[in-house]
Amino acid sequence: MNEGARILVVEDDRALSAMLGELLLDEGYRVTTAHDGQRALHLALTETFDAVVLDRGLPILEGLDVLARWRRSGVSTPVLVLSALGNPADRVEGLDRGAEDYLTKPFDIDELLARIRALLRRHESTAATLVLPGGAVFIPSRRQVELGTGESVTLSERESALLEVLARDRNQVFERATLLRAAFPVAEEPGVVDTYVHYLRRKLGRGVITTVRGIGYRLGTS
Missing domain, CATH: 3.40.50.2300 (Response regulator)
Incomplete structure (x- = not known):
């Protein structure tokens, strides 16, 4: 195996x-x-x-x-x-x-x-699967989120990479620089993290990612 x-x-x-x-x-x-x-x-x-x-x-x-x-x-x-x-x-x-x-x-x-x-x-x-707030299930290999409502949402490659970093350590607060290195292998401006957090919230709801003021982001609601 x-x-x-x-x-x-x-x-x-x-x-x-x-x-x-x-x-x-x-x-x-x-x-x-x-x-x-x-x-x-x-x-x-x-x-x-x-x-x-x-x-x-x-x-x-x-x-x-x-x-x-x-x-x-x-x-x-x-x-x-x-x-x-x-x-x-x-x-x-x-x-x-x-x-x-x-x-x-x-x-x-x-x-x-x-x-x-x-x-x-x-x-x-x-x-294989990662649990998200609200009972949703994230399947990284398929870049897909199964919502608690039964609806399925497909993520882009970058959205999926960012969500996977957050979801694999759901209690960790990540600085933007850390998320930039972990989820975006090609050099990007730091603001790209905020952009993709916005995209994920738009697709999955605002409660999926919390902004920790002065530090960065973590999975889930505050």
Whole structure:
């Protein structure tokens, strides 16, 4: 089911990174590696992955700092933290900072692979549809919103991209600059975000997106 999924491996131990890369390639995944936090931050902000395996003790930027920055920037890719820091407080911190799973080193290879498969299954099931305010359902792959009234609304590619960023982290308040980077890959003026928020409200109702004064936007009503 998950064959061909793209996985980012972030690990500064190059021998372990190479081993993980070979292991995942043998499982049929496509693998990209990063050996420091800055490179990892850049990759996940500019490319699309299905899952991330993330070490904590990274050069330049610590792993959980990288994860927190991803989440603030609207990156919702599921993350498995793989770390030698394994006491309960460390695991709780990792999960609270935005990780979906946490596995300590040394680890069992079969368990690691099973956890990655579970992560991808959960991601696949939640990626298919997203719930919007008022009981509407958004289907990103079809750029379609099924309203609570039974009516179906088709979005443009840019409308869909913007709504997906907001809907994948419905409690997050996004700055305009973050939405610009996440939803509009081609360089645009910042005002394009406001324009497409207007378009979405016109199609789906004003309550679909809230303006947070002085900051930006989030999904739903205030």
